Amino acid sequence: MTEIRVVLPAHLRTLAGVHGEVLVSVAGTELTQRCLLDALEAAYPVLGGTIRDRNTGKRRAFVRFYACEEDLSNEAPDAPLPAMIADAITAGREPFMVVGAMAGG
């Protein structure tokens, strides 16, 4: 198991009842968006449906994923994260960031 730092947007921190970053335990040897988000939702079931659409399983349109200053939003959910990013995240040097897109008023 690997401990991953995850940054949530303010509304989801409130919903999950957490402050600051959360730590999520991820199993497996290759880090993918899907395994990371599955682990996040397993740890905080209330987040189910808020990041990924319940019906399609796809990233919600106004949610983005970042790490190491890279936009990972459009990476395939089951593709291993790029090695340098995966190394930084699994080593705890960088968080995986779930971001609410800038939109609306």
Next chain:
Amino acid sequence: MTQVRVLAGTRKGAFVLTSDERRKKWSVTGPHFGGWEIYHLKGSPADPNRIYASQNTGWFGQLIQRSDDGGLTWNPVGNDFTYAGGDPGTHLWYDGTPKPWEFKRIWHLEPSKTDPDTVYAGAEDAALFKSADGGVSWTELTGLRTHPTGPSWQPGAGGLCPHTIILQEPRIYVGISAAGTLRSDDGGETWRVINKGLLSDGIPDPDAEAGHCVHHVEAHPAKPDTLFMQKHWDVMRSDDAGENWYEISGNLPSDFGFPIAVHPHEEETLYVVPITSDSLHYPPEGKLRVWRSRVGGNEWEELSAGLPEKDCYVNVYRDAMSMDTLESAGIYFGTTGGQVYVSPDSGDTWAPIVRDLPAVLSVEVQVLP
């Protein structure tokens, strides 16, 4: 001492407004779920401390919140609104092409009159869900969405929204913009379209079974077969459980509007808020007015005492008017300008409870012993 609790859903959170039976001095708590759209929140008639709220944003989707202590604290419950049966099929999109049904949000929550754990939810795209475990899990009552006319339903400007749910179990009425009104006599298993007599300019077939833009429907509990409807244009009435409708707009300055309410103690007393037109969503002449009929429609009186006399260009949404059940019945409505008004005397006089909330989407009221 009797307490009145008003539940206001707004564009940026929920607010709970409380007063005693005089309804003069109010306390306000909120925002609950600040920053989220609260399309509707409503208390259980069987347990007033059980309140359900529909919480949504374009960013993070749909949540359902439940309070078991009258709105002091809340807990998220289930938000899995999966359309049953795999491939959901299609309805019509604005351009007339088929579009797959897709869950977007819950417009209206209707708790059972007898069981606090049973609640119905009206989902956009038009579907009806039911929970029997306090909102933890939801099951679609598929007979509504799969009605034979379903593939011909088109959304109104606000979406394909089921905004009205009237429970007279086992009978259920549902109003959908812009499909029309449907009735189930078997607890939601099967449905029939009940739109005969509705006339809608601008739809391809004026006699169409479906396709009417119903804005809101109300019924008095003691007269369940009599329905009152504010349609896109026209205020309508049915005396036979929706089998036939006839117009009761009478002398209203405009028969366009969104909400309609029925007095709790007077079965023939109705309230509407006329709006200028479908393209001018504000009151005629900038004067905010409620109009009341004491004879079941057609003859309406203007209620203005305490309401803005000029320069008022707000709207009142379909779920944003409600009445309490006190002996001197109170009526409440919220505006897109963030005001919630109360009349403790059935509409004769009005006063604002609050003036500066976010745009009000829904108003419900509870009377607590």
